[in-house]
């Protein structure tokens with residue numbers, strides 16, 4: 001939530017909706033939008049991890065809590081690690097946006113692409129942690145998995161984000 005708010009404020013500061021390009025603001029805003037969706041993806045992924053963590057400390061199987069099974073511990077460690085990497089990429093891109101750095105195009109696209117791919121992985125893993133309950137609508141992680149999917153599609157699909165990154169690298 002804090003990331004999204006900071007990003008919204010930065011969009012306003014950059015002059016959202018401006019058609020003027022003489023001060024570079026339009027470029028900043030255009031490169032900025034993918035970044036807002038990177039923040040959304042991080043939030044979806046964090047929500048799924050938080051839910052899975054709570055569930056695995058309550059649910060018991062074979063006389064133990066799910067959180068006692070090392071196979072699941074490895075899974076949640078990977079989920080947390082990936083989310084943190086996506087969050088840091090998003091922060092770096094947000095800082096570049098505030099400064100109007102020339103490589104924001106790459107970093108905005110990279111943050112959106114990476115964070116949304118991670119959100120897809122993490123939410124799918126969260127469904128796995130909940131087992132059959134993860135798949136049904138009574139629990140929120142199946143919705144989070146679908147919410148993660150759209151972050152790979154809108155505001156420029158991840159294929160297009162990769163084209164954007166490649167073009168900036170090849171400049």
Ligand SMILES: Cc1cc2nc3c(=O)[nH]c(=O)nc-3n(C[C@H](O)[C@H](O)[C@H](O)COP(=O)(O)OP(=O)(O)OC[C@H]3O[C@@H](n4cnc5c(N)ncnc54)[C@H](O)[C@@H]3O)c2cc1C
Pocket residue numbers: 150153154155156157158159160
């Ligand atoms: C819930 C939702 C909300 C949306 N909100 C908005 C909105 O607010 N504003 C808005 O403008 N749009 C919005 N969209 C539209 C969204 O941005 C598009 O769906 C998205 O850009 C993909 O376009 P498309 O669906 O036409 O897919 P297509 O362009 O037909 O792409 C199909 C597939 O081909 C791939 N592809 C296409 N071109 C290339 C290429 N050159 N190289 C490699 N792969 C390629 C795509 O990555 C994708 O995997 C929304 C969509 C949804 C589902």
